[in-house]
Amino acid sequence: MRMVDLIEKKRDGKILTKEEIDFIIAGYTNEEIPDYQMSALLMAIFYQDMTDEEITNLTLAMAHSGDIIDLSSIEGIKVDKHSTGGVGDTTTLVLAPLVASVGVPVAKMSGRGLGFTGGTLDKFESIPGFRIELSDQEFIDIVNKSQVAVIGQSGNLAPADKKLYALRDVTGTVDSIPLIASSIMSKKIAAGADAIVLDVTTGEGAFMKNLDDAKRLAHTMVRIGKLAGRQTMAVISDMSEPLGEAVGNGLEIVEAIEALQGKGPEDLMEMCYVLGSQMVVLAGKAESLDDARVMLKEALESGKALEKFREMVQDQGGDASVIDQPEKLITATYQFDLPAKESGYVTEIVANEIGIAAMLLGAGRRTKEDDIDHAVGIKLKKKVGDAVKEGEALLTIYSNTEDTSAVEQLLYENISIGDNSLEPTLIHGIITE
DSSP: OOHHHHHHHHHTTOOOOHHHHHHHHHHHHTTOSOHHHHHHHHHHHHHHOOOHHHHHHHHHHHHTTSBOOOOTTSSSOOEEEEEOOOSSOOHHHHHHHHHHTTTOOEEEEEOOOOBSSOOHHHHHTTSTTOOOOOOHHHHHHHHHHHSEEEEEOOTTBSHHHHHHHHHHHHHTOSSOHHHHHHHHHHHHHHTTOSEEEEEEEESTTSSBOSHHHHHHHHHHHHHHHHHTTOEEEEEEEEOSSOSSSEESHHHHHHHHHHHHTTOOOHHHHHHHHHHHHHHHHHTTSOSSHHHHHHHHHHHHHHTHHHHHHHHHHHHTTOOTHHHHOGGGGOOOSEEEEEEOSSOEEEEEEOHHHHHHHHHHHTSSBSSTTOOOOTTOEEEESOOTTOEEOTTSEEEEEEESSSOOHHHHHHHHHTEEEESSOOOOOOEEEEEOO
């Protein structure tokens, strides 16, 4: 088998077999196939697309290029949740303890952030002492005891994906649905979950700006999951404006605590109920999404979900006193309100630009080597559709530097005020097939 023949085959729009895809991924992972040949194949895939069967075979080959995490010793059906990304995406911080509080084991491996704000691990590390590096046995023991743990990904999880992603980034082939879908699903399958819930975001703060592309990606990943033997569902959610009100690591932990106290922003709570209901159904704890939502609301209102978060923090070495005193996490030196320049209704908050503003404050990373400032960020006071008066605060900036003029200018450029109130759409669809 020769790589050049497989490049030509895909270039001509023909279907690659499982054996051919296995050969390609093994050869590239082992550095027997050079970057220039893999780049040519990626471009051929970009233009010629792939069938569901091809994408599934590509996903499985990538998943098996490194470690496959064995979670079989954890009791029950393990359900993982993955978001394709967004700004102020606090859902995992709320979902993990909320879903675990109704008896669903959540054994989650998450990543760090690069870009807008920190990833889930960076956010949890805002809690003093919180450990995201656990041994496999410690991880399994905690989930069996408390139903929930969130840790860093194994260094050898889907190494083929890591190599391919870096190559796609420099060859103009990032925006390919077969390559995006296989990248996401290979890591989810390698992480050992029995079932997968996907939050496919669309809008200015999302990877998929176009709703039709987001729908196709969601359908593709659900089919891949099922062909790979994993029960899979997807939600298509809007990320035109930030989800919730907090953008920044410590601020998002505070928001998560407030949400688990029943005081969370309406859009964040709805997102958690929609995704959480799917996780509960896939875990076999409820027969319908409506029944699952009732269970989750009862767990929240009774205080069980907040206590599960406390247990999770304690299990992973964190200072659980922040749950009763979340203000301990609000440590930025300066707080500035951004006043509205006119009266009217908020008509647009461009999510990715708000994320960039938070990154400029230090809440995100420009490069993998950058340090995160857990204290800084932005707290929205107004959302799309809200009325605002001239001089009223649109948001609060949390900063450790006194001069935030560049950040303020960027924020003003990306928050629009008009004459008419808009009703934003949060959920564009739920995909089960």
